[in-house]
Amino acid sequence: MAMGKRKSERQGDLWVATMAIAQTPGHPFYQRLNGLLGGHGFDPFVEDLCRAFYHDRLGRPGIPPGVYFRMLLIGYFEGLDSERGIAWRCADSLALRAFLGYTLTENTPDHSSLSVIRNRIDLETHQEVFAWILKLLASQGLLAGKTIGVDATTLEANAAMRSIVRKDTGESYTAFLTQLAQASGIETPTREDLAKLDRKRKKKASNKDWEHPHDPDARITKMKDGRTHLAHKAEHAVDMDSQAIVAVTLQPASRGDTTSLDETIDAAVANLLDVQTDEATRGDVRTAAMDEVVADKGYHSNATMTSLSAMEMRSYVSEPGRGKRNWEGKADARDAVYANRRRIRGKRGKALMRKRGEYVERTFAHCYDTGGMRRTHLRGHPNILKRLLIHVGGFNLGLVMRRLFGIGKPRRAQDGLGGLAAAILAHPAHWMARWAAIWRHYRPFGPIRADSRFIHAAGEAA
Numbered sequence: 001m002a003m004g005k006r007k008s009e010r011q012g013d014l015w016v017a018t019m020a021i022a023q024t025p026g027h028p029f030y031q032r033l034n035g036l037l038g039g040h041g042f043d044p045f046v047e048d049l050c051r052a053f054y055h056d057r058l059g060r061p062g063i064p065p066g067v068y069f070r071m072l073l074i075g076y077f078e079g080l081d082s083e084r085g086i087a088w089r090c091a092d093s094l095a096l097r098a099f100l101g102y103t104l105t106e107n108t109p110d111h112s113s114l115s116v117i118r119n120r121i122d123l124e125t126h127q128e129v130f131a132w133i134l135k136l137l138a139s140q141g142l143l144a145g146k147t148i149g150v151d152a153t154t155l156e157a158n159a160a161m162r163s164i165v166r167k168d169t170g171e172s173y174t175a176f177l178t179q180l181a182q183a184s185g186i187e188t189p190t191r192e193d194l195a196k197l198d199r200k201r202k203k204k205a206s207n208k209d210w211e212h213p214h215d216p217d218a219r220i221t222k223m224k225d226g227r228t229h230l231a232h233k234a235e236h237a238v239d240m241d242s243q244a245i246v247a248v249t250l251q252p253a254s255r256g257d258t259t260s261l262d263e264t265i266d267a268a269v270a271n272l273l274d275v276q277t278d279e280a281t282r283g284d285v286r287t288a289a290m291d292e293v294v295a296d297k298g299y300h301s302n303a304t305m306t307s308l309s310a311m312e313m314r315s316y317v318s319e320p321g322r323g324k325r326n327w328e329g330k331a332d333a334r335d336a337v338y339a340n341r342r343r344i345r346g347k348r349g350k351a352l353m354r355k356r357g358e359y360v361e362r363t364f365a366h367c368y369d370t371g372g373m374r375r376t377h378l379r380g381h382p383n384i385l386k387r388l389l390i391h392v393g394g395f396n397l398g399l400v401m402r403r404l405f406g407i408g409k410p411r412r413a414q415d416g417l418g419g420l421a422a423a424i425l426a427h428p429a430h431w432m433a434r435w436a437a438i439w440r441h442y443r444p445f446g447p448i449r450a451d452s453r454f455i456h457a458a459g460e461a462a
Contacts (some may be wrong), residue, residue, distance in 0.1 A: 001460075011200050015407075019075040027095035027096075027098075027099070027410055029097060029401070029405075029407065029409070030096070030099040031098075031099075031458075032401065032405050033073075033099070033397065033401060035145075036136075036397075036401070036404070037066075038113065040136055040139075042066060042132070043065075045202060046066055046129060047065055047130070049128055050121055050127055056103070056194070062117065063109045063113055063170075065121070067101065067109065068109075068117050068121075069129055069390055070099065070100055071086050071087070071090060071100065072387060072390035072391065072394075073393070073394045073397065074086055074089065074096060074099070075371075075372050075373075075391060076367070076373075076385070076391045076398075077394055077397060077398075077410050077415075078096075078239055078310070078372075078410070079371055079372040081214075081372040081374075081375060082111075082113045082116075082374050082377040083114045083115060083377070083378075084111040084377075086114070087109060087110045087111040087113075087114060088111075090108045090109075091107075091108045091110075093373070097257055107386040114115050118387070119383075124183060124384060126386045126389045127389060127391060129389070129393065130271075130393045131271055131274050132391040133344050133396050134246070134274075134396065135274075135275050135278055135280065136397075136400060137396055137399065138233055138275050140400050140401060140403060142242040142399055143239060143242060143244055143246075143275065144241035145239060145272045145275070145276075145290055145292060147239070147240040147241065147293075147294060148237050148238065148246060148265075148268055148290055148292065148293055148294070149237070149238045149240050149241060149292070149293075149294040149355070149356040150235065150261060150264055150293060150295045150299065151235070151236060151237070151238075151356070151361070151364075152233050152234065152235040152236070152251075152257060152266070153224075153234055153236075153298060153364045153368065154223055154231040154232070154253055155232045155233070155234050155373065155374060155375070155376050155384075156219060156223065156229055156231055156232060156376065157212075157215055157218035157229070157230040157231050157232055157376060158215065158218075158376050158377050158378065159212040159214065159218045159230040159268065159379070160230065161173075161215075161220070161229065162174070163212060163213065163362040164205070164212050165210070165211065165212075165218070166209055166210060166215075167208075167211055168210060168374055169211075173205075173210070174194065177189075177197060180197060180201070181193055181194060181197050203222050205228070207220050210358065212230055215377060217232065217252065218230035218231065218253075219231060219233075219253040219254040219379055220254070221233075221253040221254060223325075229358070231253040232248070232253055232376065232384060233251045233255060233260065233380070234248060234249070234250055234253070234388065235248070235249045235250075235251060235254060235260055235261075235263075235264045236264075236360060236363050236364070237264050237265065237267065237268035238360045238363055238391075240292075240294060240356065240359060241364070242351065242399065243359045243362065243399065244362065245363055245395055245396055246268045246271055246272060246290075247264055247265050247267035247268035247271050248388060248389065248392045249264045249267055250384055250385045250388060251263065257295075257298040258299055258300075258301040261299050261307045265293065267374075268290060271290075272289070272290055273289075276289075290313070291312065291313055291314060292313065292315075292318070293308055293314070293315050293316065294355075294356045295315075295316075295317045295356070296317070296318050297318035297319060297320040299317050300317045300319050300320060300340075302320065302330065302333035302335075302336075302337065304317065305317070305333060305336035305337050306332050306336050308336070309332070309335070309336040309366065314355065315339075315340045315343070315433070316340070316343055316344050316349050316352045316356075317340055317344070317366050318338065318344060318353060319344065363392075365393055366395050366398070367391060371391060371395070373387075373388070373391055381461065405410070
């Protein structure tokens with residue numbers, strides 16, 4: 001057989017028959033996800049929701065809202081961090097084209113079109129879509145809403161530390177160091193001189209004095225790996241029964257956990273109330289209201305304990321070691337702290353603390369590490385939160401997909417052992433019954449008997 005050679009230049013065909021175009025069977029995960037969204041009326045819902053942001057007659061046809069939100073969901077399922085990467089992946093993949101409803105002769109939306117429609121649709125609409133996904137969870141029995149675990153993580157901002165400027169004068173960090181070097185006697189400081197001066201100086205950067213000129217919402221903070229970077233703070237409220245994310249808030253990274261908790265709890269209560277009052281899901285939520293909060297010791301303070309007690313919520317918040325305390329004139333705080341201490345020392349409290357460390361951290365791993373949003377490519381909290389709400393909504397949809405079809409991510413279906421494990425975990429009673437029947441029939445391992453010859457040989461070897 002002669003070796004074929006690749007032609008460096010090939011003239012394209014002027015006409016291509018439709019039957020000659022390569023067809024894809026599609027990805028089974030996205031086919032079933034489309035069936036799930038279509039079966040619950042996702043596209044009519046978002047089209048009615050976004051109708052106010054489009055003109056009836058003027059302008060060219062825009063991106064359908066269902067396509068826009070599906071592309072943001074693809075960002076979670078495919079682990080893509082930027083809108084440019086999402087647009088490229090959708091244009092390149094035949095399976096994702098089928099998921100979006102585009103043929104090979106149609107151009108999928110580019111990243112600039114995604115930016116335009118994101119700026120056009122307001123934050124409240126994205127919140128409504130997130131609430132719609134929560135109602136879908138409730139209709140599948142995956143939302144209890146009684147016990148909520150709260151924790152926060154940092155997201156790296158799309159801003160560099162070397163670009164920060166002083167809030168009072170607007171001068172750059174390099175210019176500030178140059179003035180300090182000249183004041184110390186170095187007339188023409190080099191880069192090495194500035195770096196040496198910066199290492200010796202205490203309190204190098206403070207959020208009170210410095211900001212990024214193009215992203216003032218970013219805050220100087222210490223990341224999980226020890227680096228100092230401009231970042232944002234994402235806080236999750238997770239259902240401790242189903243692992244669903246009930247609420248997500250985006251806050252300044254410099255804000256302490258004790259001060260950010262109230263905003264996240266208010267968002268969780270509002271979302272659960274929206275689900276409970278909806279006619280379609282009123283009977284699917286198994287509790288009347290959220291009444292338990294689980295958090296780590298970073299959230300513990302007198303004000304936090306008193307606030308949760310005033311809202312009639314049972315707190316399970318780890319208490320840091322503070323030694324003997326003076327409660328004079330603080331009877332309310334004392335009672336709330338002692339009640340919380342009594343609860344976390346009980347059997348249920350210890351179990352909830354273990355589950356919080358597992359369930360909440362798992363949402364961070366899925367949404368930001370494998371989900372691709374540990375570093376943000378957008379600027380401004382409203383823009384980032386729009387993407388974050390749908391990104392987290394993709395995590396919740398993955399819970400529904402895992403309940404219905406055994407896998408929660410498309411890449412999970414490519415792993416044979418992973419798919420088998422997911423199927424076993426989805427229906428454990430069925431698989432245990434099958435394994436028990438096989439064991440009773442074949443008995444692959446008989447009783448172990450001690451052979452005197454082996455015992456004697458082992459004794460001689462010793």
